[in-house]
Amino acid sequence: MSRWIVAYHHGDLPAALLAAVESAIADSGVSGVSLRDVARRAGVSHAAPAHHFGSKAGLLTAFAAAGYQLLAESVIKEVAASDAADGAAELAAIGRGYVRFAVSHPAHFEVMFRLDALDPGNAEFVAASEAAYGLLTATVERCRAAGRLHGRPPEVVAVSAWSLVHGLSALWISGRLPERIAEQDPQRLAAAVSDLFVEAVLPPARAGGSDAGL
Numbered sequence: 001m002s003r004w005i006v007a008y009h010h011g012d013l014p015a016a017l018l019a020a021v022e023s024a025i026a027d028s029g030v031s032g033v034s035l036r037d038v039a040r041r042a043g044v045s046h047a048a049p050a051h052h053f054g055s056k057a058g059l060l061t062a063f064a065a066a067g068y069q070l071l072a073e074s075v076i077k078e079v080a081a082s083d084a085a086d087g088a089a090e091l092a093a094i095g096r097g098y099v100r101f102a103v104s105h106p107a108h109f110e111v112m113f114r115l116d117a118l119d120p121g122n123a124e125f126v127a128a129s130e131a132a133y134g135l136l137t138a139t140v141e142r143c144r145a146a147g148r149l150h151g152r153p154p155e156v157v158a159v160s161a162w163s164l165v166h167g168l169s170a171l172w173i174s175g176r177l178p179e180r181i182a183e184q185d186p187q188r189l190a191a192a193v194s195d196l197f198v199e200a201v202l203p204p205a206r207a208g209g210s211d212a213g214l
Contacts, residue, residue, distance in 0.1 A: 014052050014062070016042045021063045025107035030117055033060065060111055061118045061125050067108030068128035074101035075135050087142030088202045094136055095165040095194030096187065102169030103186045109169060136162060147205025157201065164197055165190065 020041035024033045035049040035056055042048070053059040078097030084090040102109040111117070118125065140158045143149055149157055171177040172186050183189045 013042075013044065013048065016044070017049050017052060017059065018063050018066055021059060022105075022107045025110060030060070030111055030114055035059065057117065057119050058122075060114075061120075061122045063108065064112045064114075064118055065122070065125040065128040067105060067112045068125075068132045070105055070108060071098065071101045071112075072128075072132045072135060074098070074104075075132070086148075087139050087146055088148050088198045090139045091136075091143060091161060091202065092191070092194040092198045094139060095161065095197065096190045098162075098165040099169050099172070099186055099190035102166075103172060106173045109173065133162075143202055148202040150203070150205075152201070160201065161197060164193060168193055 017038055020038045021033060023041050024037055028037075033056065036046045038049050038059065039046045049059050053062055075094050075097035078100065079090055079093040082089065082093040082096075084093050112129075120126075137154070137158050140149075140154050140161070143157070144154050168177075168190060172189075178184055181189070183192070
C-alpha cells in the first residue's frame with residue numbers, strides 16, 4: 001500500500017514535494033520516482049515539481065542535497081553528545097552519526113550516491129556533500145596532528161573510515177545483516193565497528209611521535 005503524505009495546502013511547497021519524494025522512494029525505489037507521482041502524493045498540480053526543480057534529476061538532486069545536510073546534522077549531534085576528548089574519539093562518533101543517519105533516512109541514503117540519477121554539478125548539491133565530507137577530513141587532520149595516523153596518508157584513512165560505516169549502513173538497510181549477527185541494534189553495532197577501526201588504525205601516538213610533518 002502506498003504511503004501517502006498529507007496533501008499540501010499552505011507553507012513550503014518545495015519541502016512538501018521533497019517529503020513526497022521520500023514517500024515515493026520508500027514505495028518504488030529511485031527508478032520508480034516520477035514528477036507526476038510526486039505531485040499526486042503532495043496533493044498539488046502535476047506541473048509543480050517541474051516548476052520548482054526543473055526535472056526529475058533536479059528534484060532528486062535537491063533531495064540528495066537535503067540528505068547531506070541531514071547527515072552533517074546527525075554527525076555534529078553525535079560528536080557533541082559524545083564530548084570526545086580527541087580526534088580519534090571524534091572519528092568514532094562520526095561513524096555512529098553516519099550509521100544513525102543512514103538507518104533513519106534510507107531514502108536519502110539511497111539517492112545521495114546515485115550520481116547517474118542526479119545533477120552532480122549542482123552548486124547546492126556540491127556544497128552540501130563537501131560540507132559533510134569536510135567534517136570527516138577535518139577530524140582525520142586532528143588525528144594526524146596528534147600522531148595517530150602513524151605515517152598513513154590522511155586521505156586513505158578518511159576513505160577507509162567512510163567505506164567502513166557506509167558499507168555497514170548499506171548492509172543493515174538491505175536487511176541481510178541482521179539475520180547473520182547476534183547484535184540487533186544498529187547503533188550498538190556502529191559503535192563497536194567504529195571503536196574497532198579506531199583501535200586498529202589510530203592507536204595512541206608513540207612517545208615523541210607525530211605525523212605533523214607528513
